[in-house]
Amino acid sequence: MTEEPRPTLEAVAARAGVSRATVSRVVNGDPGVREVLAERVRHAVDELGYVPNHAARSLVTRRHDAVAVVIAEPETRVFADPFFALQLRGISKELTARDVQLVLLLTEGRDDHERVGRYLAGGHVDGALVFSLHLDDPLPAIIRRAGVPTVFGGRPGWPDAAEGERGAPYVDCDNRGGAREAVRHLVGLGRGRVAHITGPLDQISAVDRLDGYRDALxxxxxxxxAEGDFTPAGGERAMRELLARVPELDAVFAANDLSASGALRVLRERGRRVPDDVAVVGFDDMLPVAEQTDPPLTTVRQDIEGMGRLMADMLLRGRGGEGLASGPENVVLPTALVRRASA
Amino acid sequence: MTEEPRPTLEAVAARAGVSRATVSRVVNGDPGVREVLAERVRHAVDELGYVPNHAARSLVTRRHDAVAVVIAEPETRVFADPFFALQLRGISKELTARDVQLVLLLTEGRDDHERVGRYLAGGHVDGALVFSLHLDDPLPAIIRRAGVPTVFGGRPGWPDAAEGERGAPYVDCDNRGGAREAVRHLVGLGRGRVAHITGPLDQISAVDRLDGYRDALxxxxxxxxAEGDFTPAGGERAMRELLARVPELDAVFAANDLSASGALRVLRERGRRVPDDVAVVGFDDMLPVAEQTDPPLTTVRQDIEGMGRLMADMLLRGRGGEGLASGPENVVLPTALVRRASA
Structure with missing residues (x-):
């Protein structure tokens, strides 16, 4: 192992010929040290490769210049779904612009969430960005107990919301409005049997899109x-189910682009022409997926990267003891229908 | 922000009707507390949802039950190349089996490596797994200064190795031997003009594969x-360059499967039949990439997920003050040629 003895504050003090207190003040940016002494300390710090003990310091300042990202999905899912990569891209840009470290806490699944809670509570980060919550998830309670400032991606569906538990700031898109617009578009094209492939219905975004589908009919x-799970394979399964039940369906609204790509594959396999026989609309406008389907996908655009940026910005604006926002501060971003060949 | 006042040690002591010292001993697993008192403390801990201050505790025990993963690539690359997802899968499985948190430190690029070093030095993790180093990278020096146990993925090409700087444990595969076998296979098929699309030559794995190519000729x-960069786009560019320079080439060894997939696209576009006109061999046996190319790819298999597991295992075996390995402990895994249709 490459552990080398780490130079101590004492060693720096001895090298510079000053007291420990002086070294400490220079290292912590205290301006009340004579420049000639400060210079000697900085020189000794450089020579010895001294790194201040941030763990000790952060106990006092409570600043770590690091933000955790927790995605309530197994790591295999995190790396398979480009949605998460896009959201992380927005978060990474925003954090890097402020020289704050992005700390992605990966898990194999829900059994690991207690451990994530311990890490969050352990004084390693200034806050957490949490997304892809599920309704029966223990994660929100674990995170609340950890006591770190948190911003959620997607409106959380607190099981205890009815009991007056206080909310949490979140960033979301208008899932219900976007879905409504998608289905109205299909109805406007004269389609009379519009099917819906949902997302996993233990996620609020999927429930909201289903509500939007109902609104429009x-x-x-x-x-x-038919219930899908936001994956191409889930979209295939749901499409087969729908065709078996209602062979005469003439349109499909899929709850995301990946499900839509699976549905398109099954429709092609069954010889149904898109959009002539069956029109298809997705949700996300995830590129390159939505442009590379055959035919290219009409879909509901949401700004995934922008949501990530905004979450990071909301968290950092509340940081550093400048006072936390007095109540939940939520942002719901608009969506827009993007018309391509599939509908 | 969802910050709630965190219950204190004092509050637990008051609730349990014991001293602070007793709470502290119970929380830290000291067996010298009467069971009846310990029970009262545990009850109060549960009632209040008390979380021990691990940051303070870890200053004493120096254990965080967390391991950092640092990939010396921008986050966009990390999410675009399935190689990293596979390596992380192995690491995640191994860490989770030991209830250790995987902390992935993402960056936008090399300018952020100083910040990664600060996080590593800050007392947030027990060690680091570092991969995808580049030859002129400041990262190894930064990590050495941070003073955390480290295992590297891929043999590091220390610029200061010649000066007797001590090494670091690493896990690698036999890049040179695998490449040699790939090219010998092509020569054995009677191919007389075997081209090579390299990886980025500021990475030791790419240099080793180039050396293996030379060995076999x-x-x-x-x-x-022609130099590639381990991406499909880089493979396309290199293939075009090679065809322009030596139109009569009859085989290509690409330094990884993604480059090979790009090369195959260009060959198809130019009407060259694979393997009849040009035989192609890749490196990695990355699934599903290698199976889904047209035609399926003959390639050099390395156990990417297994490398990740082994790195995590090596790091954790050295953990916890049981004494670090006295010298670098390196593992070089074997490779194997997997024959499919492309050669």
Missing amino acids: TEVDPRLI | TEVDPRLI
Whole structure:
């Protein structure tokens, strides 16, 4: 192992010929040290390669210049779904612009969330950005107990919200409005049997999109709704189910672009022409996915990278003891229908 | 922000009707507390949702139950190349089995490495796993200064190795031997003009594979070597360059599967049949990439996930003050040629 003895404050003091207190003041940026002494200390710091003990210091200042990102999915999912990469891109840009370290806490699954809570509570980060919550997730309670400032990606569906538990700031997009617009577009094209491939219904974003689907229809046929899981494979399964139940369906609104890509594959395999026989609309406008499907996908655009940036910005604005926002401060971003060949 | 006042040690002591010292001893697992008192403390801890201050504790025990992973690439690259996802999968499995948190430190690029060093030095992790080093990288020196146990993925090419600087444990695969076997296979098929698309030559793994290529040939034509960068786009560029220089080439050894996939696209575009006109061999056996190319790719298999596991295992075996390994402990894993249709 490459552990080398770390130079101590004492060693720096001895090298510079000053007291420990003087070294400490210089290292902590205290301006009340004579320049000639400060110069000697900085020189000794450089010579010895001294690194101040931030762990000790952060106990006092409570600043770590680091923010944790927690995605409530197994790491395999985090790396398989480009949605997360895009959100992380926005977060990374925003944090890097402020010289704050992005600390991504990966897990194998929900059993590891207690450990994530311990890390968050352990004084290693200034706050947490948390996304992809599930309704029966122990994570929000664990994070609340950890006592670090948190911003959520997506409106959390607190099981205890009804009991008056206080909220948490979040950034979301208008899932319900976007879905409504997508389905109205399909209805406007004269489609009379619009099916819906949902996301996993233990996630609020999927529930909201389902609500938007219902909003846009005067009558809802439950046989036209099949549950997916936001993956291409889930979209394939749901599409097969829908075709078996209602072979005469003429449109599909999929809860995200990845599900839509799976649905398109099944439709092609079954010889259904898109959009002539079946029109398809997705959600996300995730590039390059939405442009590379065959045919290119009409979809509901949300600014995924922008959501990440905004989450990081909200968290950092509240940082450093300048006083936390007095109540939850939520942002819901608009969506826009992007028309391509599939509908 | 969801910061709630965190219950203090004092509050637990008051609730349990014991001294602060007793709470502290129970929380830290000291067995010298009467069971009836310990029980009262644990009850109060549960009631209040008290979380021990690990930051303070870890200053004493110097254990964080967390390991950092540092990939010396911008986060966009980390999420675009499945190689990293596979290595992280192995690391995640190994760490999770020991209830150690995986802390992935993401950056926008090399300018952020000083900040990564500060985080590592800050007492937040028990060690670091570092991969994808580049030859002129300041990262190894920064990490050495941070003074945390480190295991490298891939043999580091210390610029100061010649000066007797001590080494660091690493896990690698037999890049040179694997490359040699790939090229010998092509020569054995009767191919007389074997080209090589290298990886980025500021990385030791790419240099080693180039050396293996040279080993297998009695005469090396420099016009048959083009530099890639381990990406499909880099493979396309290099393939175009090679075809322009030596139109009569009859085989290509690409330094990884992603480069090979780019090369295959260009060959198809130019109407060259694979393997009839040009045989192609890759490196990695990255699935599903290597199986889904057209035609499926003959390649050199390395156990990427296994390398990740082994790195984590090596780091953790040295952990906890049981004494670090006295010298560098390196592991070089074997490779194996996997024959599919492309050669």
